[in-house]
Amino acid sequence: MSIEIRTIHDSEISDWLRAIFTGFLRPPVVSEEEVAARRPGMDLDRVQGAFDRGRCVGTFRSFEQRLTVPGGARVAADAISGVTVSPTHRRRGLLSRMMARDLAAAKERGDVVATLIAAEYPIYGRFGFGPSAWGTEWQVETARAGLDPRWAGPDDGGRVDLGDGADYRALGPELHERLAGERAGLVSRDKRWWQRASGELRFPVEEWKEPYYIFHRSPEGRVDGVAAYSADGHWEAKQPQGTITVRELLAATPEAERALWHFLFSVDWVLSVRTGHRAPDDVLPLLLPDPRAARVVSHADLLWTRLLDVPRALEARTYPVSGSLVIEVQDPAGLAGGRYRLDASPEGASCAPTTASADLSLSMGDLSALYLGDESPVRLLALGRVVEHRTGAAALADALLRTPRKPWCPDIF
Incomplete structure (x- = not known):
């Protein structure tokens, strides 16, 4: 049957x-x-x-x-x-x-x-599909990190406050929306996402452990950062062996990001902090006086994307330099393959089907991996996954598509 x-x-x-x-x-x-x-x-x-x-x-x-x-x-x-x-x-x-x-x-x-x-x-x-945003998790030995364990709060007039799940549901969405207007790779969250993340909505098959919530407020009182974390208060031979595991840390300003991390590294009885999935170019290791205290425990692909409409996708994003490319995209599924001309500049971009000769040829999966700015066309050229028909086309694609900060997707869905 x-x-x-x-x-x-x-x-x-x-x-x-x-x-x-x-x-x-x-x-x-x-x-x-x-x-x-x-x-x-x-x-x-x-x-x-x-x-x-x-x-x-x-x-x-x-x-x-x-x-x-x-x-x-x-x-x-x-x-x-x-x-x-x-x-x-x-x-x-x-x-x-x-x-x-x-x-x-x-x-x-x-x-x-x-x-x-x-x-x-x-x-x-x-x-x-192609992997378009990767995630890195560090484990940090607090004693080696070099931050002041006696830290008592930001010295710029801001503050870090404890809250609860209700505060997280009330304050988190607006902060996430601010970040989602800035950081490539972030995906939208609906009301149920916040309910699940805060324990208001629980699935019987999943074990729930109530986390701690902290909020950074600017000197003007605006919430610029939030973190949710769990703590293991383990002791051995009358010595604390605690570990903090970060479930989420979102910050809309550098000051909030530094303050939240500093708070987490100053909690009493904590010997190590696991950061959760961060962007590979996260500021955290360099935030520490001794970056070697941050040991990579996981680095892997996280968000995968697949373009369904090449012109709309390429026109939606911005470009740091000006340039024109004709890209031949192979899509065996027949959904979005073809030859496209991209004319891009910092002022905007246009992309449309063309019959002109291709400058670059690549698969839909590789174009999708390049889309958010993390992967390098030059590296894919060295791997034989991009074919260059015009000398310098891969380097131009690299200049057009790469971004100063790597994309980051903190969500598992």
């Missing part, structure tokens, strides 16, 4: 969740409370299931999102999540079929890009 792929009905949510739990190696038990908690966040028109003789053996969902691109514009994104294929049904093309349906629908809606967080690196390149 052929396997049917379609959107699901309300009565199938439990079976669909059971398939997700199986794919992500969680106990395959779904309570009524679990269904009730998750159902309001599911747009069933964008939730697919693969069904074999009535049982769900594959899952896929997407939802509306906005992605910040270089320059601060925010483009419509098709955010993909909850992708699994049961171990009994691998290598049958189920993911390919679900992905094709979703991307075609996103293209029809007018979404500019698709986004996802890849559980495994090798899966999504064949669908035209």
Whole structure:
């Protein structure tokens, strides 16, 4: 019997969740409370299931999102999540079929890009996705860091205050919106995101540990930064061995960023701080008098993007220099391939299909990896993944597309 792929009905949510739990190696038990908690966040028109003789053996969902691109514009994104294929049904093309349906629908809606967080690196390149924002996590020994452990607060008239989950829900969204107008790679957050992040909304299958919340206020009283963290108050032989794990740290000003980190490194009984996923060029190591105290414990791809409309995507972002390029984009899926002329300058950009000879040729996945400004066309040229038809074209693409700060996506979705 052929396997049917379609959107699901309300009565199938439990079976669909059971398939997700199986794919992500969680106990395959779904309570009524679990269904009730998750159902309001599911747009069933964008939730697919693969069904074999009535049982769900594959899952896929997407939802509306906005992605910040270089320059601060925010483009419509098709955010993909909850992708699994049961171990009994691998290598049958189920993911390919679900992905094709979703991307075609996103293209029809007018979404500019698709986004996802890849559980495994090798899966999504064949669908035209590329890793466009990476994340780095450091573990810092507080004694070696060199910051004053007796720090009592900012010396510029600002302050750091403790708060709670209600404060986080009230103050965090406005701060995040400020950052989302500046930092490429940030994605939009809806009300349910803030409810889950603060524990107001809990899924029964997920363990919740209440974090601490701190807020930085400028001398004028404006909230310019927030951090959420958990602490392990472990002791051995009457000696504290505590570790702070940062869940979130957002700062709209350099002063707020420095103050929040300094606070975290000055908490009593704490020997180390784990930073959570930060941008690879985060200020943190150089904020420390001894940057060697910050040891990289994880550096990996985080946000993957896939362009669905090349002209709109390239016109939405900004460019630091002027230049023109003709780019040949190979897209086996047939969604957005072709030859395009990009005319860009600091004042704006235009991009349109062209019949002119190409300066560069590359895959959709590689163009998507370049889109937010992290990857280098020159490096991809050295790898043989970009073909240069005009001498110097890769260097020009590098000058046009690279950004002073790396993109950063602090969210897992």
